[in-house]
Amino acid sequence: MxxxxxxxxxxxxxxxxxxxxxxxxxxxxxxxxxxxxxxxxxxxxxxxxxxxxxxxxxxxxxxxxxxxxxxxxxxxxxxxxxxxxxxxxxxxxxxxxxxxxxxxxxxxxxxxxxxxxxxEPQPTPAASASAAATVKAGPLLLCPGSRTATLEGRTLDLTGTEFNLLEVLARGAGHLISKQELSQRAFGRPLSPFDRRIDVHVSSIRQKLGTRGDGRSWIQTVRGMGYQLVTD
CATH class of the missing domain: 3.40.50.2300 (Response regulator)
Known part of the structure; x- marks a missing residue:
């Protein structure tokens, strides 16, 4: 139990x-x-x-x-x-x-x-399957099987919810992802009106990622629409 x-x-x-x-x-x-x-x-x-x-x-x-x-x-x-x-x-x-x-x-x-x-970490049947399941977006590497993430070789200390959100953004790196889609894919339910949980979690992820070499955030906001993970 x-x-x-x-x-x-x-x-x-x-x-x-x-x-x-x-x-x-x-x-x-x-x-x-x-x-x-x-x-x-x-x-x-x-x-x-x-x-x-x-x-x-x-x-x-x-x-x-x-x-x-x-x-x-x-x-x-x-x-x-x-x-x-x-x-x-x-x-x-x-x-x-x-x-x-x-x-x-x-x-x-x-x-x-x-x-x-x-x-919860999702077990994979073999090491090769685990490697194939990794998500790479520029210098960001996520391993859903072990639920670990690194950026430029630095381990990120993410909560389970933060990992889910970052995985969705990484899989769609370079593309705008709406808050509604983030909520559906990361939480499994639609985002209700005035619900700020996405914004708060993304803010925490930003702090943990730090800034890029050009001083910008890795996660860009498109006001009123959603978020985009940039890798170039």
């Missing part, structure tokens, strides 16, 4: 979610404060973390910040409905996605499965 860590101070909610997750082939464990959440996320062997933003003492945002200092474990944030500041901050710190509260257990499970599908 897939191990899921729930970090939320709502004891009744997490107890209900643990029961529901068990029916969906997930092994859920709950902790109820940020300090315990950090310790469990870093040492518990969990496949994914569900993290509530609104917690006393140590907030979900600070908990995520501490997790991301040492781990790339996928994180799904639970945010207050309509609170765009927390959502953007969470994504900027490396959250893979968010779900507004209250949400149904079914929606939560669907999001968990979607994140795990796009962040």
């Amino acid at each position: 897939i191990k899921v860590l729930l970090v939320d101070d709502d004891v009744d909610l997490t107890a209900m979610l643990v029961e529901y997750l068990a029916q969906e082939n997930f092994e859920g464990h709950a902790v109820h404060n940020g300090e315990d959440g950090v310790a469990a996320a870093l040492g518990g062997g969990y496949a994914i973390v569900v993290l509530d933003v609104m917690m006393p003492r140590l907030s979900g945002i600070e908990t995520l910040r501490r997790i991301r200092q040492s781990s790339r474990v996928p994180v799904l944030m639970l945010t207050a409905r309509g609170d765009n500041i927390d959502r953007i901050t969470g994504l900027d710190l490396g959250a893979d996605d968010y779900v507004p509260k209250p949400c149904s257990p079914g929606e939560l499970v669907a999001r968990l499965r979607a994140i795990l599908r796009r962040t």
Whole structure:
């Protein structure tokens, strides 16, 4: 069973979610404060973390910040409905996605499965198959099998969601890719109005790529339309 860590101070909610997750082939464990959440996320062997933003003492945002200092474990944030500041901050710190509260257990499970599908390494039957699956765009090299990426020989420290987005851009290097297409191919769902998750993730990827020799960003924005990875 897939191990899921729930970090939320709502004891009744997490107890209900643990029961529901068990029916969906997930092994859920709950902790109820940020300090315990950090310790469990870093040492518990969990496949994914569900993290509530609104917690006393140590907030979900600070908990995520501490997790991301040492781990790339996928994180799904639970945010207050309509609170765009927390959502953007969470994504900027490396959250893979968010779900507004209250949400149904079914929606939560669907999001968990979607994140795990796009962040888990995909095994290949042989080394030759793995080599053939690499994506090269100028000095950028991505290996989807191992979910590793290098730029000019430098290893990039990407979250699973960032890797997915960069892979889509690399496969279409030199061509404009709309935000809607990025969302469909990287997240597996359409981009809703006023959703800024693409912009926040791309901003983080830009920082990790650094600038080209001419001072430009590797990822160019076409305002109102989308993004393009440049390699020449």
